Amino acid sequence: MLAPCYSHGASLEFRGGENMGKKRKLKYNFETLLLLSPFLVIFLVFGAFPIIFSFFISFTDYSGLSPDYSFVGFANYIHAFKDSIFLTALKNTFIFVIGTIPFTTVFALLLALIINSKFLPLKDVFKAGFFLPSVISMVVISTMWMYLYSADGFFNKMIELFGRQPLPTSWLAYVKTALLSIMIMDVWAAVGYYTILFLAGLQSIPEELYEAARIDGADRKALFSKITLPLLKPTLYFVIAINTIRSFQIFSEVFTMTGGGPMNSTQTIVHYLYIVGFRNFEMGYASAIGYILVFIVLLITLIQGRLLRSEAL
Amino acid sequence: MKKIILLCIMFALLFISLFPMLSMFYTSVIPSGTLTKVVKERYINDFETKYVSYLQRKVKGENINLVDDSPNSTTSLAAIGRVELLTDKLDVRVAKYIEFWVKGSGNFSVEIIDAFGGKYTENFTAQPEWKKFTIKQKGIKDIDLRYVSKFAFNFEDGKEFLLDDVKLVYRFPTLLNYVNVLKEDMFSRYILNSLIVSVIVVAGNLIFSTMVGYAFARRRFWGKNILFSLILSTMMIPPQVTIIPVFMLMKKLGWIDTYLALTIPMLVTPFNIFLLKQYIEQLPIELEEAAYVDGASTMQIVFKIVFPLSRPSLAVMGINTFISTWNDLFYPLIVTNSREMRTAQVGLAMYQKLNQIDWPRLMAASSIIGLPVIIMFLLFQKQIISGVTKGAVKG
Secondary structure: OOOOOOHHHHHHHOOOOOOOEEEEHHHHHHHHHHHHHHHHHHHHHHHHHHHHHHHHHEEEEEOOOOOOOEEEOOHHHHHHOOOOOHHHHHHHHHHHHHHHHHHHHHHHHHHHHHHOOOOOHHHHHHHHHHHHHHHOHHHHHHHHHHHHHHOOHHHHHHHHOOOOOOOOHHHOHHHHHHHHHHHHHHHHHHHHHHHHHHHHHHHOHHHHHHHHHHOOOHHHHHHHHHHHHHHHHHHHHHHHHHHHHHHOOOOHHHHHOOOOOOOOOOOHHHHHHEEEHHOOOHHHHHHHHHHHHHHHHHOOOOHHHHHHOOOOO | HHHHHHHHHHHHHHHHHHHHHHHHHHHHOEEEEEEOEEEEEEEEEEOOOOOOHHHHHEEHHHHHEEEEEOOOOOEEEEEEEEEEEEEEEEEEEEEEEEEEEEEEEEEEEEEEOOOOOOOOEEEEEEEEOOOEEEEEEHOOOOOOOHHHHEEEEOOOOEEEEEEEEEEEOOOOOOHHHHHHHHHHHHHHHHHHHHHHHHHHHHHHHHHHHHHHHHHHHHOOOHHHHHHHHHHHHOOOOOOHHHHHHHHHHHHHHHHOOOHHHHHHHOOOOHHHHHHHHHHHHHOHHHHHHHHHHOOOHHHHHHHHHHHHOOHHHHHHHHHHHHHHHHHOOOHHHHOOOOHHOHHHHHHHHHHHOOOOOHHHHHHHHHHHHHHHHHHHHHHHHHHHHHHHOOOOOOO
């Protein structure tokens, strides 16, 4: 054994042991505070305080323009559920979440399974290639998809090529197609990211398990349903959970592509929060919308957690 | 065989996955038009109208007429003396050359005149049969190519010349869209802002996350576990909830429209602290102890020993922080008002609301904002992907 060249006492002291003198202890604590201070200031001022304060404003009629406000109790929360635009935004957000997550998850899982298979060469190329869209900002992605969706854009040209009547204007200008267009884009943009997560999950399954099962005469179907899927469950849960949280916060796509239009058909919770808070200057109401969002997201992730953990896949 | 089919399918999928990006880059270098219809030339006049009166709105001349004689089509312009083709602030920068056909015998000169009265002249000799002439855009001097208001043809006295198919032939591929976007639409400013903000935020995170991560990993202090779980739980709360108090705070501090507002709250983030704490915990403590015994101060231990040892983790964190800061829209949108302080994402989001007709230019704008991140990805693939599997990147 290598003998350490320092005394036991000094080591304990370094690790913050109890045998320090009062003066030393003061210095130790001061240094700890020094290490934490930049973070503590930022965290308290821009992290913790706003969370509490916005809860407080959600019970007032604060506008953001004048410093005067008065308490209105639950009026903002009650107003939200009578506000037809908010209800539309709520509905659209749910459609968006329910409509994209299954597709994103299934596509990502399939891609991950293919990339993980032994038959495929150039794994790194595919891994990087599919992931690339997810490092690009949503604004850039939205801009390029607006171009594809435009009146003389790629999709309309494709429809024309197959002899159908293309839409006379951009796909994003129609009540029926606008939200769907954003959803298609979002599935495209998100798949690569979750593929990487699934791949990491797949690669963490020990190869010996498969070998042992093969020796016992399991076919590929059995391997998949008895080994791959059960062991992938934590990853699956993680993927669905973070995708749900992310999808409920959809903003950039809507802000860039449609601004919530046409006729609020793409209005979402966060975009409506932005409109209410920073266009209509009803910051009290906007804070209430924010807290409704927190509540919905918490509730849904809890339910998802329960479902995915209990259900035998 | 199975392998080849699988490979083909995967390449097809990869193509679909990359297609929007490829079409964006392709469109950004076309002079005009769209992906499916690239416009490579622009007619100033082909004289195919039947009516001289109609023609006279665009063509001014003492003695002009339409005749049935043309190199490529049916009619051309017969003129004696001076003819002016009005072009109404034509942007000639995108043209490779100006092309026209002339028939006649004798000399003539062509003047290109801009909206400010600047003039460029070039002399030619025409032949009795149709001949194509070109003026190279690169050779044109002394005028503002952005606002060319007319082309004037001075034909030799008394003789009749025929003129046809005056057009601009565009450069393809062209980088002009990029130049325009950077110079005229302030994108160079937006990109500079984003660079400044991203670099400061990354630097802040590298330094502060190491300090805080070290404190959580190694130091003992009162309320450590409670504070740590508090920090982690704030990660669950969507940033949109806190944005209103943050905005009010920024307004109170007078930080709206400053780099302070764009950077300070981002200087150290819970996730990065978590990442660094995890990493520092598994470093060998003996090194730090040895340094302590040798009389190193706490700050020296953090920055001379822990910091270099955490390099792999810091690289992952720095790169991912750069990308997420560069890509952020919501926060900079709220805390900036003036055009000068917009970040790249805000600039692009606002720009495309105004500019949806000129697709090549818009695609150049979005390419230029997407490129830094794409280049980062190509260089640091490994770190970025490992950052993802640790559960990071993109909120």
